[in-house]
Amino acid sequence: xxxxxxxxxxxxxxxxxxxxxxxxxxxxxxxxxxxxxxxxxxxxxxxxxxxxxxxxxxxxxxxxxxxxxxxxxxxxxxxxxxxxxxxxxxxxxxxxxxxxxxxxxxxxxxxxxxxxxxxxxxxxxxxxxxxxxxxxxxxxxxxxxxxxxxxxxxxxxxxxxxxxxxxxxxxxxxxxxxxxxxxxxxxxxxxxxxxxxxxxxxxxxxxxxxxxxxxxxxxxxxxxxxxxxxxxxxxxxxxxxxxxxxxxxxxxxxxxxxxxxxxxxxxxxxxxxxxxxxxxxxxxxxxxxxxxxxxxxxxxxxxxxxxxxxxxxxxxxxxxxxxxxxxxxxxxxxxxxxxxxxxxxxxxxxxxxxxxxxxxxxxxxxxxxxxxxxxxxxxxxxxxxxxxxxxxxxxxxxxxxxxxxxxxxxxxxxxxxxxxxxxxxxxxxxxxxxxxxxxxxxxxxxxxxxxxxxxxxxxxxxxxxxxxxxxxxxxxxxxxxxxxxxxxxx
Amino acid sequence: xxxxxxxxxxxxxxxxxxxxxxxxxxxxxxxxxxxxxxxxxxxxxxxxxxxxxxxxxxxxxxxxxxxxxxxxxxxxxxxxxxxxxxxxxxxxxxxxxxxxxxxxxxxxxxxxxxxxxxxxxxxxxxxxxxxxxxxxxxxxxxxxxxxxxxxxxxxxxxxxxxxxxxxxxxxxxxxxxxxxxxxxxxxxxxxxxxxxxxxxxxxxxxxxxxxxxxxxxxxxxxxxxxxxxxxxxxxxxxxxxxxxxxxxxxxxxxxxxxxxxxxxxxxxxxxxxxxxxxxxxxxxxxxxxxxxxxxxxxxxxxxxxxxxxxxxxxxxxxxxxxxxxxxxxxxxxxxxxxxxxxxxxxxxxxxxxxxxxxxxxxxxxxxxxxxxxxxxxxxxxxxxxxxxxxxxxxxxxxxxxxxxxxxxxxxxxxxxxxxxxxxxxxxxxxxxxxxxxxxxxxxxxxxxxxxxxxxxxxxxxxxxxxxxxxxxxxxxxxxxxxxxxxxxxx
Numbered sequence: 001x002x003x004x005x006x007x008x009x010x011x012x013x014x015x016x017x018x019x020x021x022x023x024x025x026x027x028x029x030x031x032x033x034x035x036x037x038x039x040x041x042x043x044x045x046x047x048x049x050x051x052x053x054x055x056x057x058x059x060x061x062x063x064x065x066x067x068x069x070x071x072x073x074x075x076x077x078x079x080x081x082x083x084x085x086x087x088x089x090x091x092x093x094x095x096x097x098x099x100x101x102x103x104x105x106x107x108x109x110x111x112x113x114x115x116x117x118x119x120x121x122x123x124x125x126x127x128x129x130x131x132x133x134x135x136x137x138x139x140x141x142x143x144x145x146x147x148x149x150x151x152x153x154x155x156x157x158x159x160x161x162x163x164x165x166x167x168x169x170x171x172x173x174x175x176x177x178x179x180x181x182x183x184x185x186x187x188x189x190x191x192x193x194x195x196x197x198x199x200x201x202x203x204x205x206x207x208x209x210x211x212x213x214x215x216x217x218x219x220x221x222x223x224x225x226x227x228x229x230x231x232x233x234x235x236x237x238x239x240x241x242x243x244x245x246x247x248x249x250x251x252x253x254x255x256x257x258x259x260x261x262x263x264x265x266x267x268x269x270x271x272x273x274x275x276x277x278x279x280x281x282x283x284x285x286x287x288x289x290x291x292x293x294x295x296x297x298x299x300x301x302x303x304x305x306x307x308x309x310x311x312x313x314x315x316x317x318x319x320x321x322x323x324x325x326x327x328x329x330x331x332x333x334x335x336x337x338x339x340x341x342x343x344x345x346x347x348x349x350x351x352x353x354x355x356x357x358x359x360x361x362x363x364x365x366x367x368x369x370x371x372x373x374x375x376x377x378x379x380x381x382x383x384x385x386x387x388x389x390x391x392x393x394x395x396x397x398x399x400x401x402x403x404x405x406x407x408x409x410x411x412x413x414x415x416x417x418x419x420x421x422x423x424x425x426x427x428x429x430x431x432x433x434x435x436x437x438x439x440x441x442x443x444x445x446x447x448x449x450x451x452x453x454x455x456x457x458x459x460x461x462x463x464x465x466x467x468x469x470x471x472x473x474x475x476x477x478x479x480x481x482x483x484x485x486x487x488x489x490x
Numbered sequence: 491x492x493x494x495x496x497x498x499x500x501x502x503x504x505x506x507x508x509x510x511x512x513x514x515x516x517x518x519x520x521x522x523x524x525x526x527x528x529x530x531x532x533x534x535x536x537x538x539x540x541x542x543x544x545x546x547x548x549x550x551x552x553x554x555x556x557x558x559x560x561x562x563x564x565x566x567x568x569x570x571x572x573x574x575x576x577x578x579x580x581x582x583x584x585x586x587x588x589x590x591x592x593x594x595x596x597x598x599x600x601x602x603x604x605x606x607x608x609x610x611x612x613x614x615x616x617x618x619x620x621x622x623x624x625x626x627x628x629x630x631x632x633x634x635x636x637x638x639x640x641x642x643x644x645x646x647x648x649x650x651x652x653x654x655x656x657x658x659x660x661x662x663x664x665x666x667x668x669x670x671x672x673x674x675x676x677x678x679x680x681x682x683x684x685x686x687x688x689x690x691x692x693x694x695x696x697x698x699x700x701x702x703x704x705x706x707x708x709x710x711x712x713x714x715x716x717x718x719x720x721x722x723x724x725x726x727x728x729x730x731x732x733x734x735x736x737x738x739x740x741x742x743x744x745x746x747x748x749x750x751x752x753x754x755x756x757x758x759x760x761x762x763x764x765x766x767x768x769x770x771x772x773x774x775x776x777x778x779x780x781x782x783x784x785x786x787x788x789x790x791x792x793x794x795x796x797x798x799x800x801x802x803x804x805x806x807x808x809x810x811x812x813x814x815x816x817x818x819x820x821x822x823x824x825x826x827x828x829x830x831x832x833x834x835x836x837x838x839x840x841x842x843x844x845x846x847x848x849x850x851x852x853x854x855x856x857x858x859x860x861x862x863x864x865x866x867x868x869x870x871x872x873x874x875x876x877x878x879x880x881x882x883x884x885x886x887x888x889x890x891x892x893x894x895x896x897x898x899x900x901x902x903x904x905x906x907x908x909x910x911x912x913x914x915x916x917x918x919x920x921x922x923x924x925x926x927x928x929x930x931x932x933x934x935x936x937x938x939x940x941x942x943x944x945x946x947x948x949x950x951x952x953x954x955x956x957x958x959x960x961x962x963x964x965x966x967x968x969x970x971x972x973x974x975x976x977x978x979x980x
Contacts, residue, residue, distance in 0.1 A: 029621065030564075031608065034557035036621055039636060042554045064532045067524035068610075068641055068657050069580070072587070074520075076595045090559070091584040091598055092610065095645040097562070097577055105566045108581055108607055117598055118521065120558075120582065120610070131519065131526055140832060146529060151558055151641065155585040167558050342630060 005354075007288045012232040016283060020161045023291045023355050025278065033159040033166030040355065041278065043299035045169070048277055049149065051201050051296075052171065055193050061145040061173060066127050068151075069118035074126040078251040084218020088155040090120040090166075120153040125219060125244075125270055128174045129252040136176060136266055138257045143186075144176040162279035163236075163490050170274035173241075176249070176266045178258065183267035184222075187243040190271040191224040194239035202277065203294040203406040204228050204284045205414045206238060207436070207485060209461025214445050217270075221245040227460045227485070229414050230283040233434015235460045235487035238280050241271035279490070284410055285379070291356030292379055294406050295399040302328060302335040302395060303357045305348050307364030314339060317363055320388075324361075327392045333399070353378060358402050359395060379406055418485070427474050427486075431457050436487050440480035442473035451475055457486045495844075497778045502722040506773060510651045513781045513845050515768065523649040523656030530845065531768065533789035535659070538767060539639065541691050541786075542661065545683050551635040551663060556617050558641075559608035564616040568741040571615065574708020578645040580610040580656075610643040615709060615734075615760055618664045619742040626666060626756060628747045633676075634666040642764075652769035653726075653980055660764035666739070666756045668748065673757035674712075677733040680761040681714040684729035692767065693784040693896040694718050694774045695904045696728060697926070697975060699951025704935050707760075711735040717950045717975065719904050720773040723924015725950045725977035728770050731761035769980070774900055775869070781846030782869055784896050785889040792818060792825040792885060793847045795838050797854030804829060807853055810878075814851075817882045823889070843868060848892050849885060869896055908975070917964050917976075921947050926977050930970035932963035941965055947976045 005022060006014040020026050025041030037045060053063070069092060075082045096112030121127065128146075135141060149171045156166050173190060177183040191208060198204050206226035216223040220242035228238050249255070249265040258264055285292040295301050304324065306317040321337050328335040336357075338348055345362070352360055362374040373391065376383045379402050386394050417435030421427045430437045441447060441459065451474075452458050462484045471480050495512060496504040510516050515531030527535060543553070559582060565572045586602030589595075611617065618636075625631060639661045646656050663680060667673040681698060688694050696716040706713040710732035718728050739745070739755040748754055775782040785791050794814065796807040811827050818825040828838055835852070842850055852864040863881065866873045869892050876884050907925030911917045920927045931937060931949065941964075942948050952974045961970050 027621075027624070029557045029617070031557045031559050031561060031617070034559060036557065037555040039552035039554045043552065045555075046553060062529035062533065063536060064529045065527040065535075065659065067519045067521045067526065068643065069521050069524060071521060072596060075587075082596060087587055088585065089587065090582045090608070091587065092580045093583045093598065094581040095578065097565075097579065097581065097609070106562060106572060108583065118580070119587070127519070127521070131517075134517070153558065169555065 005288060005290065008231065015288070016279075017161065019282060019286060019291060025282070025291075026161045028161065033156050035159075035161050035165045035167070037169070037275070040299065044281070044293070044297055045275060045278060047297045047299065048201075049171075052193075052197055052273070053147075053149075055197055056147050056171075056173070059145075059189060059193060061147045061175075064146045064148055065150070066124050066131065066148060068121055070121050070124070070127045072117045072119055074130060075119065077126065078219045078248060080218045080247075082218075089122050090153045090155060092118040092120065121150070122152055122154045123270075123272075124148065124150070124152075124172055125174065125248055126252070129248040129254060129268070132174075132176050132266070133252050133254045136254055136256050139178050139259055142176060142178045142256060142266065143182065144174075145186075146175065147171055147173040160279075162275055162282070165275075168275045170272050172270060172272040175269045176254065177268070178256065178264075178266070180245075180267050183245075183269050184243050187222070187224055187241045187269040187271065190269070191226065191239075191241040194241065194271070194273060195226045198226060198228070198238055198277070198280075199407065201294070201296045202281050202284075203296075203403055203410060204238070204280055205407065205411040207414075207461060207463055209463040209466075209485070211240075211461060212445070212448055212459045212484070214448050215458060217242045219244060219247050220270075221247070224464075225461050227436075227487075228280055228284065229417055229435060229487070230280070230490065231413075232283075233417065233488075235436065235485075235489040236276075236280050236283070237460070237489065238277060239271070239273040242269060244268035244270060285406055286356065289381070290354035292406070293356035293358060295358045295403045298356065298358050299334065300336045300352075300355075300357050301333055301399055302359045302361060303348075303352045304335065304337045304361045304363065305345055305352075306337075306339050307345050307362055307367075313365055314341075316365070316368065320368060321363065324388075324391060328395060331392055331396055333392075333395060359398060361391075361395075377402060420483070421474070422471070424474055428455060431455050431486070431488060434488075436460065436485040438483045438485055439474040440471035440482075441484050441486075442476050442478035442480055447473060447475050447478075451486070455488075457488050460485045460487045460489060495778060495780060498721065505778070506769075507651065509772060509776060509781060515772070515781075516651045518651065523646050525649075525651050525655045525657070527659070527765070530789065534771070534783070534787055535765060535768060537787045537789065538691075539661075542683075542687055542763070543637075543639075545687055546637050546661075546663070549635075549679060549683060551637045551665075554636045554638055555640070556614050556621065556638060558611055560611050560614070560617045562607045562609055564620060565609065567616065568709045568738060570737075571709035571741075579612050580643045580645060582608040582610065611640070612642055612644045613760075613762075614638065614640070614642075614662055615664065615738055616742075619738040619744060619758070622664075622666050622739075622756070623742050623744045626744055626746050629668050629749055632666060632668045632746060632756065633672065634664075635676075636665065637661055637663040650769075652765055652772070655765075658765045660762050662760060662762040665759045666744065667758070668746065668754075668756070670735075670757050673735075673759050674733050677712070677714055677731045677759040677761065680759070681716065681729075681731040684731065684761070684763060685716045688716060688718070688728055688767070688770075689897065691784070691786045692771050692774075693786075693893055693900060694728070694770055695897065695901040697904075697951060697953055699953040699956075699975070701730075701951060702935070702938055702949045702974070704938050705948060707732045709734060709737050710760075711737070714954075715951050717926075717977075718770055718774065719907055719925060719977070720770070720980065721903075722773075723907065723978075725926065725975075725979040726766075726770050726773070727950070727979065728767060729761070729763040732759060734758035734760060775896055776846065779871070780844035782896070783846035783848060785848045785893045788846065788848050789824065790826045790842075790845075790847050791823055791889055792849045792851060793838075793842045794825065794827045794851045794853065795835055795842075796827075796829050797835050797852055797857075803855055804831075806855070806858065810858060811853065814878075814881060818885060821882055821886055823882075823885060849888060851881075851885075867892060910973070911964070912961070914964055918945060921945050921976070921978060924978075926950065926975040928973045928975055929964040930961035930972075931974050931976075932966050932968035932970055937963060937965050937968075941976070945976075945978075947978050950975045950977045950979060
């Protein structure tokens, strides 16, 4: 067990914070609610970005960049949106500082007050739709399939590294279409891009569904989402894709001339995932020894550590490892050889365990004699002896196996933690046990609010392809046509 | 000539603006001084980013992310730095809006005033050095070789797309070292990374040099720079790399224990290039017909346009082009087939000329009979007939040739425009002609200021490996030990 890592059982939340900081993923900054993403954490985020960006481009999207600042008046244009977003945000009111006339330091220059305040974007629908008005005249200008990688700011009172920070990194797709069907197709397609990525690359199983009206994005007609379950039984929303209808087109007057010469409002979608995914990644796989990373996202997939006494032994090992490195790199494996003399093997073992490197290879003089190395898996901590000549193919299939097993393990855990209940008492008990609770709900926001008030649980989603089966609402006993998934959530 | 593009001779500045907008590179936003980088412009920026990022990693750097906001007090810690940066900047003073109690819309909630104002980063030295204090204890923690890709804001009164905008995108490297020599080596190394990239990938020749104290980065002991020359004879600073000495380490108290157990301040560098490079790219190569892109940075390197009458002819061409596309993609060429029926070939020719696609292939039924296609170069507008079976190897070498020739052409132009002068009158005449003026200067900030006042020219750089040769200052007649490069600049 890692020395200073709080065990999950004693305090899951502290374990998480300890791990993020000790594994060098991120740190709190001196700026309230803003995090510093450290190089190791950022290297993982870069892998997430690269693969998502690839998948966005494969589905026809292009990247662009829109301003950080949004004029205050833009927010008032879409009524629901302003309620949802414009309140807790960073407001720029001045554009100059000056030397303090009454003492040391610098102060705001009151003569440099902006005529209209600027909001640091909490999301970019308004500024982007204000732009699309200029981009769209005819059906030939559609669809617009644009994505942006950016930082956004939402003033949060209680923050947690990666999970909830005032500034975070994300991507936001904003598309415009000629027809309603095309926009709905897009919103669903992007949900699947997210779902497939999270399952295949992050090895995190998801439930795909839609949000209830309470939890819907401010300004959307439908919010599709992928929901995941953490080890402590709390749910985490990993990504959302919104069908915006014509709401933003109407708010910003974005019309196009169709093939028949008629003017119509454009149909829109928006979709996003953020550095929050890092939180999901950490909490899904890691253990009391530290981080566990799926091979596809691990900056270092394999670390080789020499076990030696004296420089002579090390030089011998260096020579052998050189060939190994070449072999492994050749087949695309991200491998690192840590032959630093400033740290002992035991320290290195702990370090790479803490950092979640999927495979550790230890090699010493006795191994050389036998023509083998010791291969250790981070996920299940098992070890085996592997012949040198078979190492590259062995490692390749081992990495695939680890990726797959991490997913299967989480998938089994997710399925084991969907509890079907039919009365209020079992509902409350199931919530306390943790996990998703599948229950009937009468479909009203009032009931959802009441349940939230009583239990702190919200409807995480109405699963897509849900079985339509009549029942009675868990709280009110009113009729319901399908079960939904409740949970306490991050 | 492109229809609405102002010719360079009649108004270079308007030509630039027209081109940026008409080639779909960027646009002004409704937010003062903030630009929208459109998908085509962003695709070029992504190529710049990817190659630079690769070169940073090859030289041992890693990426990280630091907060957008910097507490006001951080800026006061480095005396020169505050003078240089903290004045014209966006200041966040509040963190909440509320419904206007006196009417429609939303207003700033005065009860949500920040205790300390936050500055939207104009550059990140202060917040990063405040962090390095926590990261560095021993010589083992050094060097820190960190880069950040980020948006920054400097409140500009007069803005121009890409060249000077209030918000822009950039990368900023911030490194910390145990010794002065190591830090100087790093600053010089990064200058070469920039210089090599700009010359090899952007086909823009540069002069590498150091800044005079007037033009030095606020807080640096030495600023290395690469300087380029635009077609209108004005200079443009394309990148800078700063040796910070121990200034920021002292301001933020960043010390380390060296191998002998002694505590020392850390040595630092910082270095950056920005979306300004896009401006340099556009202005160096383009002409009155539109953009000219070096093949290495062109999102589309080759466009194939079918010349046909009727669907039957098109189908035949489609079949042939399918094979061509495969062949070209196989050897890594970014090729696009534009067989849209909604636009005529002439329109397409103009469009891709305006957008700077390096090579255009036109193919029609008569070409098919002859087994040839027409290949047109964007850079020199020449055309030739090429046999189909040789097309892939021909295009491959043609793209290399274009890349090389663009560089040679600009290099010749740069060298032709360095004017060596020895008296004040020729100095003024040379400046009016445009280009760099190589002249003696007495080394004082006062003289440089005076020259700037009289001519609007500044010292762009003191070239590295400059010939040391005595002379007399162009303005004061005082002794000088080497020539420096003056120019009017962007």
